[in-house]
Amino acid sequence: MHLLEVENITKRFGGLVAINNVSFHIDEGEIVGLIGPNGAGKTTLFHLITGFIKADSGTVKLRDENITGLAPHKIVNKGLARTFQVVRPFRHLPTIANVLVSLKSPRGSRKIEWLKTPERKALDLLEDVGLSEMMMEPAEILAHGDLKRLEIARALATEPDLLLLDEPFAGLNPIETDLLTKSLQTIHLDGHTMVIVEHKLHALMKLAKRVIVLHYGEKIAEGTPEEIAKNKKVIEVYMGTGK
Amino acid sequence: MVRIYFRRIHKDFAQHVLDVPSRLLALLCFPLLLAVPLTQTKVYPLVTMTLATTMAIFAASWDLLVGRTGQMSLGHALFFGIGAYTTAFLTKFYELPIVVTIPLGMLTATLAAVLVGFPSLRVKGPYLALVSMAFPLIGTGLVFYFRDVTGGEKGIWGLPKFFPGYGRVETRVGEYYLALILLLISAIIVYKVANSRTGIVLVSILDDELASKACGINVVKYKLMAFAISALFAGLAGGFYAHLMRVANYDTLGLNLSFLPVILTILGGLGTIYGPIVGSYIYYVVGVFVLDEMLSIPSEWHILFFLAVVILFVLKWPRGIARFVTDKLEDLSEEREIEERGPHIWKKYRRKK
Numbered sequence: 001m002h003l004l005e006v007e008n009i010t011k012r013f014g015g016l017v018a019i020n021n022v023s024f025h026i027d028e029g030e031i032v033g034l035i036g037p038n039g040a041g042k043t044t045l046f047h048l049i050t051g052f053i054k055a056d057s058g059t060v061k062l063r064d065e066n067i068t069g070l071a072p073h074k075i076v077n078k079g080l081a082r083t084f085q086v087v088r089p090f091r092h093l094p095t096i097a098n099v100l101v102s103l104k105s106p107r108g109s110r111k112i113e114w115l116k117t118p119e120r121k122a123l124d125l126l127e128d129v130g131l132s133e134m135m136m137e138p139a140e141i142l143a144h145g146d147l148k149r150l151e152i153a154r155a156l157a158t159e160p161d162l163l164l165l166d167e168p169f170a171g172l173n174p175i176e177t178d179l180l181t182k183s184l185q186t187i188h189l190d191g192h193t194m195v196i197v198e199h200k201l202h203a204l205m206k207l208a209k210r211v212i213v214l215h216y217g218e219k220i221a222e223g224t225p226e227e228i229a230k231n232k233k234v235i236e237v238y239m240g241t242g243k
Numbered sequence: 244m245v246r247i248y249f250r251r252i253h254k255d256f257a258q259h260v261l262d263v264p265s266r267l268l269a270l271l272c273f274p275l276l277l278a279v280p281l282t283q284t285k286v287y288p289l290v291t292m293t294l295a296t297t298m299a300i301f302a303a304s305w306d307l308l309v310g311r312t313g314q315m316s317l318g319h320a321l322f323f324g325i326g327a328y329t330t331a332f333l334t335k336f337y338e339l340p341i342v343v344t345i346p347l348g349m350l351t352a353t354l355a356a357v358l359v360g361f362p363s364l365r366v367k368g369p370y371l372a373l374v375s376m377a378f379p380l381i382g383t384g385l386v387f388y389f390r391d392v393t394g395g396e397k398g399i400w401g402l403p404k405f406f407p408g409y410g411r412v413e414t415r416v417g418e419y420y421l422a423l424i425l426l427l428i429s430a431i432i433v434y435k436v437a438n439s440r441t442g443i444v445l446v447s448i449l450d451d452e453l454a455s456k457a458c459g460i461n462v463v464k465y466k467l468m469a470f471a472i473s474a475l476f477a478g479l480a481g482g483f484y485a486h487l488m489r490v491a492n493y494d495t496l497g498l499n500l501s502f503l504p505v506i507l508t509i510l511g512g513l514g515t516i517y518g519p520i521v522g523s524y525i526y527y528v529v530g531v532f533v534l535d536e537m538l539s540i541p542s543e544w545h546i547l548f549f550l551a552v553v554i555l556f557v558l559k560w561p562r563g564i565a566r567f568v569t570d571k572l573e574d575l576s577e578e579r580e581i582e583e584r585g586p587h588i589w590k591k592y593r594r595k596k
Contacts, residue, residue: 050457052453052456052457071456072456072457073455073456073458073459073460073461073462076456076457076458076459077459081457081459082457083457084454084457088451088453088454088457089450089451089454090446090447090450090451090454090455091450091451092446092449092450093443093446093447093450097443097446098447100440100443101443101444101447101455101458101460102458102459103440104440104441104443104444104458104460105458105459105460106459107459108458108459118440154454154457154458155457155458157458158458158459
């Protein structure tokens, strides 16, 4: 049994086929990278899996349970959380309250240990991503890198089995990238499975054990980072044919 | 030496008393409100102040829905009207006591909110405002259609007083204090809800609905909840209003009444809960005692005056009067670190540190 199984998923926007018959699976404990040039359909694929966009055909299964077409919040409560490519913080709320929103969801509130207040748990989560000092500040004033980490803390608060990260390294400087890489490694050690969409291949290759490559909505390659780096088709897609 | 002493006293005062400006403000204002019947012994000013108190409940309930959840409702009079009509109907035709009818009116308003909420919460922003505006109009239509029950233009009139067997002034004084107690109770409940963990989720819906969904929040459920709680207190205000005026007529479903909480809330401060209460008293005191009695401007011009004031506030002080005052008090006690906009829920956490 795979943790996540996507079968022949297809999405058309008018005449454009954004995702064409893509199938893949994620196993428990993996970190899988999802790469591809701009417009390859990576974010669309995330939207399809998490229910923000309805697929035209195909199925998404989480632990053999069909979750295709469920409402986004229901999918989150089944244990599949995501972050957004463009950060979407709750600007009026303090950093800690941003996490409290997730802890108020059915799944998030169920997993709070006995004798532990949600505030305490939220603080722990903020500590995990290195934001505990900013807990009282409104999310409005946080820097971009902090907001990226806040998104991850918010997703983690729903206690996901599988975490989908949409470009977590986008817009981060090298130091922040290193910090986030370490945080993600810790999160992985805590037993979270992850799928990471990323353009910064260098950062991704450090984390991912398996990489899936999308191009114009089609899966063109899958394998270990080393295999992908040598794959002719992938090089062609990224660099051109050289003719 | 003396100056240093005074400075220290001022600092202590600023730190310990001014640190909780909104509570301090409430503390200062409430005795003032309690003392109103001591200075006013005529019926008209007393009724005006009671009306201001009733509309404060109404506006605070609107603020929970719009200021905190961001669900733009321009048809809040629907719940007010349903509260008023239900109470009037039950008192007039079944002769139930007021203690029973007003809660039943509140429940009917809540029920209506859930029924109305299901279709109207599918749309967002300006569309929601338009859809919500339509419902009180439908209500007005129904009132004129079922004339034998609702009394048509005349409404259901001749409702009993809250305190039968007392003189005119005594009754009005009693009503005023009753209204104040109801305001205190409902304001505390609304404020507690707005600042609870549920309140945080409501603000998250205001900020970013999609992100709330990604946090596993059933957005429709929380919106409906905000609608229902809001309608509950709007229904209370409506029921009280019907007995205060001794009549429930189609005005309680009118467009004027739908826009009143908007004016009061923007005047006082959107998303604060205590803002609309302050706004309500300012509106009625300025409107009746200054514009009407001192300057004798006809009441048709009042709405124009206040709309001009609201436009001025939106442009110049979008945070409202109440928050303007609390900010000034805070500036006395400590430098405000961040110019925060919108609901300042985070203060609660800052104090816990």
